[in-house]
Amino acid sequence: MFDPNRERELRAAIEDFFFGYRAFTALPDRLLAERGLGRTHHRILHFVRRDDGLSIGALLDILGITKQALHRPIKDLESQGLIVIAPDAADRRVRRLTITDGGRALEAELTDAQMRLLDDTFRQAGEGAEAAWRAVMDSLRANPSDPR
């Protein structure tokens, strides 16, 4: 399939992905754990902040989990005053999620940590590394193997 040298390189890349992702998530994971929250809470905050007024269904599609799995974290965030759930004005079956000031603050704390880490990392990796890294990740996202 691949010659031995190429295989060595690609295997090294696979390991890099594993360890790199772990290093990347370690930071916010610790901050979240202090509040009794997990990665799903972080993701919800991220996507609700990005798309204010996101519906439950749209969030379900993005995250690729079941509504039962989403229910708890959503309720946690609501009861902690980090998001607000309100029916859509036009179609009252649809629930729209909005981030509160508190939610925005927590999201900023988590995201700042990751942004600083990425910014430093891109700088250390040299000229053009950021664009190339993004290009690889974008190409991966576009791949049909993504379960979304």
Added chain:
Amino acid sequence: MFDPNRERELRAAIEDFFFGYRAFTALPDRLLAERGLGRTHHRILHFVRRDDGLSIGALLDILGITKQALHRPIKDLESQGLIVIAPDAADRRVRRLTITDGGRALEAELTDAQMRLLDDTFRQAGEGAEAAWRAVMDSLRANPSDPR
């Protein structure tokens, strides 16, 4: 902290990481699920293949989980004939893990899928993308936030 344009870029990079990693792991996850195995089994096979004769303790350090958590997947792999556990010749307290032909075959199947995906992706992302991507990931691994 960051100016708005920079923040937009870094937030996009964070999302890329999330979706990219998911696309990357989706393929082997499906193959593993067919055999009733999970990511931990894959990781064990990967590291035992790479470092033949790896000890339990060394594997524990790499994976960053408890011995109780490692115990099941190790036993699963052994009972399915994918790895062999044997005491070290010099220090019989130490158990050395070895991959079998069957284990090597499964590992190859999983890894081939990921190698092909990465190879395609690097090619699509253009000249120099692979080296730059690796540089970013290596820099991330070297970061003290890695819990290992």
Added chain:
DNA sequence: CTGATAGGTCAACGTTATTGACGTACTCTA
């Protein structure tokens, strides 16, 4: 012989996810 090391194992528990079934509120269409 003694203390340290490597590892195995039992038990209880927690988190996060799943599938399946069913209920409620609401909208849209014939």
Added chain:
DNA sequence: TAGAGTACGTCAATAACGTTGACCTATCAG
């Protein structure tokens, strides 16, 4: 306006995978 479809909530059972804590055996080193 009745009935079908949609969006979402929720109960229940189950599973995968991890944790902490405690305790055990086997082995090695001084």
